[in-house]
Amino acid sequence: MLVWLLAIVMGLSVGIALYTFVYARGASYLTDDPKACLNCHVMRTEYDGWVKASHRQAAVCNDCHTPEGVVQKYASKGYNGFLHSVAFTSGHFPDVIQLKPYTRAITERACLKCHTDVVHAIQMRRGQELSCLHCHQNVGHQ
Numbered sequence: 001m002l003v004w005l006l007a008i009v010m011g012l013s014v015g016i017a018l019y020t021f022v023y024a025r026g027a028s029y030l031t032d033d034p035k036a037c038l039n040c041h042v043m044r045t046e047y048d049g050w051v052k053a054s055h056r057q058a059a060v061c062n063d064c065h066t067p068e069g070v071v072q073k074y075a076s077k078g079y080n081g082f083l084h085s086v087a088f089t090s091g092h093f094p095d096v097i098q099l100k101p102y103t104r105a106i107t108e109r110a111c112l113k114c115h116t117d118v119v120h121a122i123q124m125r126r127g128q129e130l131s132c133l134h135c136h137q138n139v140g141h142q
Helices: 002-023 026-030 034-039 041-052 061-065 070-090 101-126 132-136
Strands: none
Touching: 002 026, 026 034, 026 070, 034 041, 034 061, 061 101, 101 132
């Protein structure tokens, strides 16, 4: 009985690994190559927009959509990858890609990392904290 259980667990593990790293090109998600985003057909519009946008010269997807730090970056990529795989497997995803609050906060921090002086000057002038994405939601993806 234990041998069968072990065989089932091993078979499932090998199957999931093959699916993830061969069919779904899982290893590409470990890189900073923006073309990894094209593994999902729904990301074509975002990729094409990034190619045309001014930020292409300064940033790749991970610069704006993952937190700083190796552990945080890959934990975020794993979390989002799991959510994406569930959404695409089940077919429950919006036609227009939307940032969830968690990823919106990461992107806001990325804006501040590169544009701190400008944002600080605007906030001091207005006397309130601003959301970069409120006005500039399409900057990275024209």
